[in-house]
Amino acid sequence: MHIPDGFLSPQTYLPAYALAAGAWAWAARGLRQRLDEQLVPRLAALTALAYGLGLVMVPLPGGTSGHAVGVAMLALLFGPRLAFLAYSLVLALQSLLFGAGGITALPVNALAMGLAGAGVAVGAQRLLRGVNETAAVALAAWVSVFVPAILVALVLGVQPLLAQREDGTPLFFPFGLSVVLPAVLLPHLVIGIGEAALTVAVWRFARRRRWLAAA
Amino acid sequence: MRRARLAALAVAAAIVCAAPPAAAHEVQARVTTATATVVTLTYADGQPFAFEAFEAFEVHGAAGAPLAVGRTDAQGRAVFVAPAAAGELRLRAFSADGHGIERRLPAATEVAPPPLPGAEGSAPPRPQAVPGGVAAADADAGRSSRFLFGFGVLLALFGLIQLFVRRKKAK
Numbered sequence: 247m248h249i250p251d252g253f254l255s256p257q258t259y260l261p262a263y264a265l266a267a268g269a270w271a272w273a274a275r276g277l278r279q280r281l282d283e284q285l286v287p288r289l290a291a292l293t294a295l296a297y298g299l300g301l302v303m304v305p306l307p308g309g310t311s312g313h314a315v316g317v318a319m320l321a322l323l324f325g326p327r328l329a330f331l332a333y334s335l336v337l338a339l340q341s342l343l344f345g346a347g348g349i350t351a352l353p354v355n356a357l358a359m360g361l362a363g364a365g366v367a368v369g370a371q372r373l374l375r376g377v378n379e380t381a382a383v384a385l386a387a388w389v390s391v392f393v394p395a396i397l398v399a400l401v402l403g404v405q406p407l408l409a410q411r412e413d414g415t416p417l418f419f420p421f422g423l424s425v426v427l428p429a430v431l432l433p434h435l436v437i438g439i440g441e442a443a444l445t446v447a448v449w450r451f452a453r454r455r456r457w458l459a460a461a
Numbered sequence: 462m463r464r465a466r467l468a469a470l471a472v473a474a475a476i477v478c479a480a481p482p483a484a485a486h487e488v489q490a491r492v493t494t495a496t497a498t499v500v501t502l503t504y505a506d507g508q509p510f511a512f513e514a515f516e517a518f519e520v521h522g523a524a525g526a527p528l529a530v531g532r533t534d535a536q537g538r539a540v541f542v543a544p545a546a547a548g549e550l551r552l553r554a555f556s557a558d559g560h561g562i563e564r565r566l567p568a569a570t571e572v573a574p575p576p577l578p579g580a581e582g583s584a585p586p587r588p589q590a591v592p593g594g595v596a597a598a599d600a601d602a603g604r605s606s607r608f609l610f611g612f613g614v615l616l617a618l619f620g621l622i623q624l625f626v627r628r629k630k631a632k
Binding site for chain 1: 504505506508514526553555556557558559560561562563604607608610611612614615616618619620622623625626627629630
């Protein structure tokens with residue numbers, strides 16, 4: 247789901263940088279308000295976990311591969327603002343060190359996975375926690391993968407319409423929505439299940455350790 | 462009547478002779494030998510980036526127009542022949558699910574071809590590293606080092622934040 251460099255047109259990533267800059271400033275204010283000696287090591291540990299998880303590739307049927315995201319556990323434990331900030335840091339490191347996602351695509355990746363992923367995770371969990379807490383956490387994790395996948399697929403799929411060469415061929419990502427949507431979304435149906443299992447495990451661990459009061 | 466037939470024949474012959482573009486329907490094959498640029502693309506786990514689309518551009522060439530477009534083969538190799546005068550190249554490869562890569566490649570003249578098999582003292586060809594990428598043989602060690610470096614960056618950053626919080630609390 248990490249969009250690499252060269253896939254997005256400037257018409258996409260320049261406005262995304264402007265939007266992400268505002269969101270990063272908003273999230274940084276949230277960090278300043280909530281900083282304390284107990285929160286920082288926990289946030290560091292789970293950010294490092296998200297960083298590591300994003301680099302463990304799991305083969306999927308159909309010849310592709312996937313990896314966990316980890317943004318749901320950050321969002322459920324620390325709220326969407328800190329999760330967005332921490333996950334943006336993860337994306338920047340993955341991009342700079344591994345080429346997993348591009349620097350030009352960083353704001354789109356961060357807004358989709360970091361902000362939208364964290365936001366829908368917290369929203370889903372709050373909506374459903376009255377019914378069943380574990381199911382609410384699992385569903386929150388699943389939507390935190392699937393909703394960003396939809397956003398990333400939409401952004402990629404509109405690129406052929408946004409920028410073309412003189413002969414009409416796409417200048418950036420060449421595949422349209424009809425190809426990209428199923429190609430991106432079908433593997434993420436499965437990845438979301440793995441993410442849900444992982445998030446529930448981390449959530450239970452955090453509850454035993456009484457970390458949830460920090461959220 | 463005979464004159465009319467002759468005239469019709471002449472017209473038909475003139476049409477045939479005046480239609481060289483029709484030759485464009487006939488595809489001919491010509492086998493030549495050339496030095497190709499071969500870029501092997503794999504996922505981090507070594508799985509080949511197979512049968513995916515790629516485009517190669519000259520970095521300082523005409524804007525937008527690719528030198529070559531094609532698909533990687535079963536081993537994930539993007540193979541194309543760059544003009545001898547081509548400078549630095551840029552390769553972009555895409556899969557429909559949003560994976561891919563964009564890398565600058567050295568000019569064809571800067572990449573020494575591997576020694577011919579059987580040549581005296583020849584060693585097995587070793588993949589050449591491209592800027593921003595790594596040769597396959599070094600990939601695993603490099604990946605572990607980069608992973609640990611990133612981990613260290615995270616710990617250092619949060620360590621600094623923790624120090625800031627403690628100093629703020631002490632005041």
